[in-house]
Amino acid sequence: MASNGLPVPAQNSNYMENGRWYHGYRRGLYMYPCDEAEKDRMDIYHQFFAVARRGQLHQAPVPVAPNVQPRILDVGCGTGIWAIDMADKYLSAEVLGLDLVNIQPEKYAARPSPVRPDTDCSPRRIPPNLRFRVPRDYESPWTLGEDSWDLIHLRMACGSVTSWPELYQKIFSHLKPGSGWIEHIEIDMEPRCDDYTLPPDSMLTKWYGWLADATHRVSRPIAYEHRTRQLLQAAGFIDIQETVIRVPYNTWPNDPHQKDIGRWYNLGLTEGLEALTIAPLTRVYQWDLDAHVRPVLESVRREICNRKIHAYNNIHIWTARRPQQ
Structure with a gap:
């Protein structure tokens, strides 16, 4: 019991800060929420990637025989929605999802999406060939079996990784x-x-600069790593391919x-x-x-919704293979 008479929260229990729920396991390690609004955001981004990639779940080959x-x-499976789709697509596969936060469905999952009325949102059963291991910090040592995986998928990890060379x-x-x-x-x-x-002094540009600097200061930069090809090569990968989507x-x-x-990117943002x-x-x-953060966000929101501003980001999709030797 705390001095104010309130119960002391368990070490790994989630906690509220500035009106949002954050993970308790390895508290403060990951700077993004784990509440219902964040689950919706992750599922919106899954649909955004599906639209951007014209329905393609993956580019790297998966052995089918x-x-x-x-x-x-x-x-870093998030809500598990990509893993669910892969397990449905490859019924003979063993699919495993890892994440720091336990926000995956236990038995049923809703179909995306929360915005299009013509989309089937009825529940579906979690495929029997899919398992989740949570909470797991993927920067900690793995006990998943070396030399044993056909495809390892990683999406939107910027902002949660301290060392790309070690992870690769x-x-x-x-x-x-x-x-x-x-x-x-x-x-x-x-x-x-x-x-x-897009004016050089736009609030959007300033916002990204602040975000990049703040996350860099805590050694989990949200900025994209432009040395990705060199880092993959240094890790030993071959057949390295990059696809860029505006x-x-x-x-x-x-x-x-x-x-x-x-339309989908604007919704996600x-x-x-x-x-x-x-x-x-x-x-x-x-x-x-x-006093400071919300006014910045309102200005950024106005700019990213302004169709007279022809600004964009890039998706980078990297695939690479481990050689025999």
Whole structure:
């Protein structure tokens, strides 16, 4: 019992800060919430990636043959929605999801998406070939079986990784020699604009700069790692391929596919601005939530919804194989 008469929370229990729930396991390690709003954001981003990739769940090959059981590992699985889709697609596979936070469904999962009324949102059973191991910090030592995985998937890990070389080496050692693949997907959140409609002193640009600096100070930079190819090579990977997809902040492009991507990206960003921003700016900069952070977020929200501003980010999709020797 605390001195104020209130019960002391368990060491690993989730806690509320600035109106959002955060993980208790390894408290403070991950700067993003773990509440219902964050689950919705993650599922929106899953649909966003599906639209951006034209329905493609993965690019790296998965072995499909009689009497073959592929092993697929989703590192930082979030709500588990990608792992669920992969387990449904590859019924003979063994699929495992790891995450620091226990926000995965135990038995049933809703179908995406929370916004399109024509989408089937009825519950579906978690596939029997899917398991979750949570809470697990994927930067801690793994006990998952080296040399045994066909595909290791990692998506939107920027902001939660302290050492890319160590993580890539860990993934490398757990893939099957000669046939195991990594697939790593990240969004480079640095604002880009080719026609000068985004002013250099825009709040969007300032916001990203503050976010990048704050997360860098705590050694978990949200900035995209532009040395990814060199780091994958240094870890020992071969057959390294990169795919870049432009993602507009809203529906400003004329191209129908780009417009659809922008619609989903705008939804994910506007729904997730608080989740991305509150902890870095209040914990690291000690900014007041109402006096400083919320006004910044309102200005950023207006800019990313302004169709006269032709700004965008890039998705980077990396695939690479572990060689036989």
